Amino acid sequence: MRTGRVLIVIGLLGVTAAYVRAIAxxxxxxxxxxxxxxxxxHVPSAWCAFMAFSLVxxxxxxxxxxxxxxxxxxxEASAEVGIVLTGLxxxxxxxxxxxxxxxxxxxxxxxxSTLFLFFLFVGYLTLRRAMFDPAERxxxxxxxxxxxxxxxxxxxxxxxMFRTIHPRPxxxxxxxxxxxxxxxxxxxxxxxxxxxxxxxxxxxxxxxGRLRELREARHVSAA
Amino acid sequence: MFLxxxxxxxxxxxxxxxxxxxxxxxxxxxxxxxxxxxxEKRER
Numbered sequence: 229m230r231t232g233r234v235l236i237v238i239g240l241l242g243v244t245a246a247y248v249r250a251i252a253x254x255x256x257x258x259x260x261x262x263x264x265x266x267x268x269x270h271v272p273s274a275w276c277a278f279m280a281f282s283l284v285x286x287x288x289x290x291x292x293x294x295x296x297x298x299x300x301x302x303x304e305a306s307a308e309v310g311i312v313l314t315g316l317x318x319x320x321x322x323x324x325x326x327x328x329x330x331x332x333x334x335x336x337x338x339x340x341s342t343l344f345l346f347f348l349f350v351g352y353l354t355l356r357r358a359m360f361d362p363a364e365r366x367x368x369x370x371x372x373x374x375x376x377x378x379x380x381x382x383x384x385x386x387x388x389m390f391r392t393i394h395p396r397p398x399x400x401x402x403x404x405x406x407x408x409x410x411x412x413x414x415x416x417x418x419x420x421x422x423x424x425x426x427x428x429x430x431x432x433x434x435x436x437g438r439l440r441e442l443r444e445a446r447h448v449s450a451a
Numbered sequence: 452m453f454l455x456x457x458x459x460x461x462x463x464x465x466x467x468x469x470x471x472x473x474x475x476x477x478x479x480x481x482x483x484x485x486x487x488x489x490x491e492k493r494e495r
Contacts, residue, residue: 236480247469261458266468312479316472323468327461432483439490
């Protein structure tokens with residue numbers, strides 16, 4: 229768990245450095261103005277949230293196959309961190325949308341499906357709290373975790389599948405990055421910082437889950 | 452002929468977004484460490 233705490237501190241320092249780089253050392257976009265810089269926190273939050281939920285899906289599938297409780301504990305940890313990051317995506321998106329689109333929210337496919345993903349994983353954690361038998365809890369939540377993770381590729385591709393006002397990916401698109409090199413460098417720097425922070429948070433949350441599991445096991449054997 | 456214009460001044464939105472992200476990440480990180488500390492205390 230010590231590794232997790234160290235990674236959290238490094239990640240937070242990295243995000244601070246990304247702020248400094250974005251605000252002071254990256255140019256202002258001519259059309260959107262300073263609001264464009266919201267992308268340097270919005271996109272990394274989204275990438276890490278989608279990575280977190282994809283890992284929930286993978287680990288849940290592996291749990292159903294192998295039955296290793298640690299995979300279930302990791303899924304819970306990754307889901308919790310993913311919810312926090314998706315919350316950031318859902319808050320920073322509208323703050324960018326107001327000056328650029330002229331509205332805080334649009335019920336269009338990318339935004340709506342991201343909101344559904346958020347609610348789905350809040351439901352996932354609620355389901356976990358509602359069930360007391362560890363094996364049953366792990367099995368049911370694994371199924372919900374897999375179904376939730378299946379939304380992730382759909383959300384990524386939604387901008388190609390539907391007519392939408394949400395911008396298309398600026399880095400991960402078939403034509404290559406569609407931004408100036410300095411903007412891409414700042415975005416990748418911020419993405420690295422968020423990834424380290426995600427690793428720190430998920431490692432620490434996993435450690436917490438293991439501690440609780442051990443206590444639960446002791447209660448059961450004592451009863 | 453080029454039409455030059457200043458970018459719009461919407462830095463308040465950027466500051467708002469960056470502040471929300473900083474507060475949420477810091478609060479969640481601290482809360483997580485507090486929860487771990489409490490669980491470790493319970494262990495002992």
